[in-house]
C-alpha cells in the first residue's frame with residue numbers, strides 16, 4: 584500500500600551518506616520533502632547544505648543510501664535519463680552562474696532552445712518570465728553590466744523558465760543587499776504559490792525568519808530534527 588508520505592513526497596532520502604574521501608559531508612540523512620513544500624535547509628558554512636542539494640540533481644553521487652525524486656530512484660537511473668531528471672529542477676546559485684558573453688534574453692532562452700522549442704514560443708515565454716522578475720527592459724544587456732540583485736533575478740528567470748517541479752536555491756541571497764534579497768525571496772514565494780516545491784539552503788537566519796516554511800538544520804552533516812523514521 585502507498586503511504587501518505589510516499590504519495591505527498593516529491594523527494595525522499597533514505598539513510599543517505601556522502602563522503603568526499605575521508606570527509607563525511609552528510610551523515611545518515613533521511614528526509615521527505617512534500618510536493619509544493621517550501622523548505623529551508625540551514626546550518627553553518629561547511630555543514631553539508633550544498634552537498635545535500637547536489638545529491639538531488641546528481642551533480643554528486645551518494646556514497647550510501649537512496650534518493651527518490653518524483654518517483655525516480657537516482658541510484659538506478661541510466662545515464663541517458665539524467666537530463667530528464669535535471670529538467671525537474673530549476674537551480675539558483677549564490678554566484679548566479681550566468682553566461683557573461685550572452686545577453687539577459689539569451690541566458691534565459693538557452694534553457695528552452697536546448698529542448699528544441701520553437702523560436703516564437705521561446706520568445707514569448709522568455710519575455711513573459713523576464714517581466715515577472717522585473718527585468719523586461721534589460722533583454723539585450725550583458726550580465727556583467729547588471730547589479731548582483733539584477734543578475735540573481737535573471738538567474739531566477741532562467742531557473743523557472745522550463746516550469747520545473749522543484750526549485751533548488753543554494754544561498755540565493757548570499758551576495759545580495761537586504762532589498763535585493765527580499766525581492767528574490769518574494770519571487771521564490773511567487774513560484775511556490777504557482778505550485779513549485781522550493782528548497783532553499785542558507786546560513787542566513789534573517790532570511791529564514793522573513794518567510795514561512797519548514798526549517799531543517801544541518802550540523803556537521805547531520806540533519807536536525809532527524810526524520811521520524
Ligand SMILES: Nc1ncnc2c1ncn2[C@@H]1O[C@H](COP(=O)(O)OP(=O)(O)OP(=O)(O)O)[C@@H](O)[C@H]1O
Nearest residue numbers: 603606608626627628629630631632633634635786
Ligand atoms: N568536492 C569536494 N571535495 C572534498 N570535500 C568537499 C567537497 N565538497 C564539499 N566538501 C566538504 O564537505 C563539507 C560540506 O560542504 P558543503 O559545501 O556541502 O557545505 P555547506 O553547508 O554548503 O557550506 P557553505 O555554506 O560554506 O557552502 C565541507 O567540509 C566541505 O569542505
